[in-house]
Amino acid sequence: MATPQIDLSAPAAVPPWRLALWQFMKSPSGVAGAWMLVLIILVAVVGPSLYPVDPLDLVGAPFMPPDADAWFGTDYLGRDVLAGLIYGGRATLAVGAAAALITIAIGLVVGAVSGFFGGAIDAGLVKITEFFQILPPLLFAMVLVTLFGPKLTTITLAIGGVSWTSVARLTRAEFMRLRDLDFVKASRAAGASSANLILLVLLPNALPAVIVSATLAIGVAILFEGGLSFLGLGDPNVMSWGLMLGQNRNYILDAWWAVMFPGAAIFLAVLAISLVGDGLNDAINPRLRRRS
Numbered sequence: 001m002a003t004p005q006i007d008l009s010a011p012a013a014v015p016p017w018r019l020a021l022w023q024f025m026k027s028p029s030g031v032a033g034a035w036m037l038v039l040i041i042l043v044a045v046v047g048p049s050l051y052p053v054d055p056l057d058l059v060g061a062p063f064m065p066p067d068a069d070a071w072f073g074t075d076y077l078g079r080d081v082l083a084g085l086i087y088g089g090r091a092t093l094a095v096g097a098a099a100a101l102i103t104i105a106i107g108l109v110v111g112a113v114s115g116f117f118g119g120a121i122d123a124g125l126v127k128i129t130e131f132f133q134i135l136p137p138l139l140f141a142m143v144l145v146t147l148f149g150p151k152l153t154t155i156t157l158a159i160g161g162v163s164w165t166s167v168a169r170l171t172r173a174e175f176m177r178l179r180d181l182d183f184v185k186a187s188r189a190a191g192a193s194s195a196n197l198i199l200l201v202l203l204p205n206a207l208p209a210v211i212v213s214a215t216l217a218i219g220v221a222i223l224f225e226g227g228l229s230f231l232g233l234g235d236p237n238v239m240s241w242g243l244m245l246g247q248n249r250n251y252i253l254d255a256w257w258a259v260m261f262p263g264a265a266i267f268l269a270v271l272a273i274s275l276v277g278d279g280l281n282d283a284i285n286p287r288l289r290r291r292s
């Protein structure tokens with residue numbers, strides 16, 4: 001049976017999502033990143049049932065090197081490093097995804113309102129965005145976590161609350177580009193309200209660029225969580241990759257495995273997300289699609 005071919009010269013013949021998926025599948029790095037990310041998620045979801053060791057339990061002597069009893073060794077308290085990696089992946093990925101959702105939500109609202117209405121509203125929201133943009137994000141997040149306590153919820157809200165400015169500026173630029181186009185003027189002339197124009201007309205056309213930004217925001221949030229935990233501001237009651245790094249950082253010369261393995265996990269997760277983001281950018285960007 002002949003393999004069906006997609007005619008890129010007539011993009012209206014197929015749904016846009018199929019064109020984007022086909023373009024994404026042409027990106028070796030994007031596909032590799034997607035498979036890597038799927039594997040990491042599967043380990044975090046299915047791993048605890050296959051390796052039922054509590055990551056907070058003491059399973060042996062401190063600083064046991066990797067062996068048959070503890071495949072990835074133990075940390076400074078005698079906790080199983082492999083169990084920490086498996087269970088910690090859940091918390092780290094959850095923080096990354098939740099913080100990215102907060103980032104996108106705030107950025108979309110601020111950018112959409114600013115870019116659509118313009119004038120004094122735009123000027124005021126731009127000033128607010130610039131104020132948050134000049135603040136050192138990690139330092140601001142450290143202040144928030146210190147004030148409200150190193151809880152996983154607080155960490156997630158802090159990361160999302162300091163990372164939204166780039167999304168807001170991107171959304172504002174897209175709305176300013178789209179708001180004066182003919183199809184928007186036609187919808188306005190037909191009596192569409194401002195809310196309908198923002199949600200049903202402009203937002204769907206601005207989403208492609210925002211989707212790529214949202215993907216990369218997950219990786220940024222994971223790095224933020226790792227940075228906060230490395231500085232001792234992680235939630236001590238919830239195992240995460242960043243917490244493993246932070247608690248074992250002083251013993252890297254005595255037990256390299258307790259630092260290297262969680263560090264490698266963070267690196268691979270962020271790398272996979274970045275590769276997926278690059279692949280999505282190639283797939284969604286119409287200029288790259290026409291050039292391929």
